[in-house]
Structure formats: C-alpha cells, structure tokens
C-alpha cells in the first residue's frame with residue numbers, strides 16, 4: 001500500500017493547516033440551521049445585520065461587500081473591476097499569491113509592472129517609492145499581505161502610505177492574515193481589501209469579503225470594463241446589504257449563517273485577544289523549530305507570519321512522506337508548499353480554532369517524531385517542547 005492510500009484512510013485528529021481550517025463549533029452548528037428563502041424579509045434583515053457586524057469586525061468605514069464564492073472570486077473580481085484598459089498597474093510579488101495576482105492584472109492593463117523579491121523575503125517599501133516617483137501615472141498597486149505559501153508578511157502600512165501619497169489605488173489580499181493579525185484599513189490606506197472567512201475567522205471556504213473605498217467605487221463606476229450582471233461583479237452587490245434591496249443572485253444562505261457565528265465569536269472574544277493568541281502560537285512554534293535545530297523559511301524572523309509557520313525541509317526529506325507520516329502516526333495534518341515553494345518547506349497553520357499556543361506542541365512533537373524516523377537521526381523533541389512551553393508561560 002502506498003503512503004498516499006494509507007494516509008487517506010486515517011482520519012486526522014488535528015488539522016493544523018494554513019486553510020481551509022476546521023471551523024469553530026458554533027460555526028458548524030449555525031451552518032445546520034434551516035435554509036431561509038433569500039427574499040424572506042427575515043433573511044433580508046439577517047443579511048443586513050450580518051454585513052453591519054462584519055463591518056464592525058473589519059473596523060471598516062463602510063459596510064463591506066460579500067461575494068458568494070471563496071476568496072479567489074473576490075481577488076479576481078477586484079482586478080476586473082478596478083483595472084481599465086488604459087491603466088498602468090504595479091504588482092508587488094513576494095510569493096506565489098502575489099505573483100499569481102499579476103496574471104489577473106496583466107491582461108487588463110495597458111502597461112503592467114512588477115517588483116519581485118525572493119519568496120522568503122518581503123517587499124521593500126523603498127523600491128515601491130522609487131517606482132512610483134518615476135511612474136506617477138500608476139493607477140493601481142496590488143500586494144499580498146501574508147503570502148501563505150511562504151509564510152511571510154509584507155509591510156502593508158508603510159507601502160500603503162507611499163501608494164496613497166502618489167495617488168494610486170491600493171489593493172490588498174489579506175485572505176490569510178485578517179482576523180489573525182491587525183489590519184487597520186485606514187492607517188494602511190487600503191482601497192480594496194480582499195479577505196475571507198475560511199482562514200483566521202474559522203468558517204468554511206465559500207465566501208469572499210471585500211471593503212471598498214469611495215475612491216475605488218468611483219474608479220469601478222467609471223471603468224467601462226468593470227463587470228456588471230456577472231458573478232465577477234462587485235458593483236452589482238454595492239447596495240445588496242440593505243434589507244430594502246434585492247440580491248443580484250441568490251446568496252449562499254447557510255454560509256451567511258456560518259459567517260455570522262464566526263463574526264460573533266471574533267467580536268465577543270475581542271479582536272486584540274484573538275490577534276494575541278495567533279502571535280503567541282506562532283512565537284511558540286518558531287521557538288520550538290529553532291530548538292530542534294530546524295530552519296525557518298523566512299529570511300528574517302520579523303517577517304515570519306503570526307498565522308502560519310514555514311519550516312525549511314531538511315536535505316533529502318520528501319515533503320509528502322513527511323506529511324503522511326505526521327498524519328498516520330500522530331493524526332496531525334499540516335500543509336505543503338505551493339508551486340515554487342513545493343517540496344522546499346512545510347507549513348503549520350495557526351488560524352482561528354488552531355491559534356492556541358498548545359497546538360504548537362502538538363505540531364512540534366509530530367514533526368520531530370516523523371523527521372527522526374525519516375532521517376534516521378533523533379530530533380530533540382524535548383528541547384522543542386521546552387522552548388515552546390517557555391514562550392507559552394511567558
């Protein structure tokens with residue numbers, strides 16, 4: 001029997017992935033409620049209530065937009081809606097998602113430019129400043145906040161202030177950071193924030209969440225190629241949050257129930273407390289990784305994500321074998337790399353329901369145990385656990 005076949009049969013006890021994540025119990029039970037007719041006034045009122053609460057969770061100046069598909073829909077919709085055929089655009093790529101965004105921007109713009117870094121590093125704000133000083137006619141700048149396949153964080157606030165100074169619109173993919181890390185939309189000068197409930201909010205993958213600034217609405221409204229009467233349309237949903245308006249098409253009723261439960265939990269616990277336990281979990285994880293003499297993927301610890309820890313694969317270790325062993329022997333499921341980072345690293349998610357520091361000890365034990373066997377060399381799991389526990393104790 002191959003590893004893959006065997007692994008598929010063994011249910012995981014702990015899903016410590018970088019998304020989708022397992023859901024909070026209150027989200028799972030909300031998903032099971034009776035499905036209301038979308039034009040039932042009860043559902044229309046519920047939809048308005050959920051959008052307003054979501055706005056509170058986002059600390060957004062306006063009511064957010066929800067598109068009815070997992071966050072890739074929101075990301076693609078933002079590119080289609082904002083970029084006009086005569087635009088100059090700048091894409092900032094420090095990883096797989098950042099670079100992927102360029103593929104949506106490029107065909108829509110008159111001229112496409114990109115600043116890239118190696119995939120274990122972050123975008124340098126000085127490079128953005130230099131580009132925009134030379135290209136003051138740039139209309140749109142896009143960045144990925146936390147490039148998940150690398151587990152690295154970009155300085156979105158410093159860059160946002162530069163983008164605003166030069167008058168361009170700023171699009172930020174914060175799918176895997178928002179609700180696990182502070183995202184101050186106004187201080188970061190974000191015109192379109194795209195995120196989702198399926199990472200740090202602990203809901204299933206099915207919705208996109210967007211905030212849109214006044215400037216961004218004006219740009220979309222003036223853009224002749226912005227989608228309308230389309231699954232990719234953001235404009236169609238502008239007023240749909242109001243109980244007095246209709247929906248462009250049927251919203252994902254059950255997912256909206258789940259979203260409300262996730263938002264309620266986030267607001268009741270308090271965003272600051274939620275961010276703190278994400279940060280603490282990642283800090284404990286990094287301490288354990290270093291104590292076991294493994295290497296972090298991030299070039300510098302300051303840019304290591306609080307919602308995901310990426311660990312370099314030791315020489316000669318096959319990542320699929322490692323992850324399968326962790327699942328079979330320990331019941332722990334972690335994430336692989338993606339595209340350029342595949343088979344170079346493994347990733348442990350600290351998102352929503354798994355952003356509790358003790359999960360770092362589970363991950364370290366399974367990782368150390370599986371590596372000891374594969375490399376035929378004992379890893380110091382005791383040192384890793386002690387280092388993580390020291391961080392937890394504070």
Ligand SMILES: *Cc1c(COP(=O)(O)O)cnc(C)c1O
Pocket residue numbers: 019020070071072097144146147148173174175176199205
């Ligand atoms: C998860 C994620 C998305 C959504 O994409 P999927 O891979 O389809 O879930 C988009 N951007 C980032 C940075 C993500 O982590």
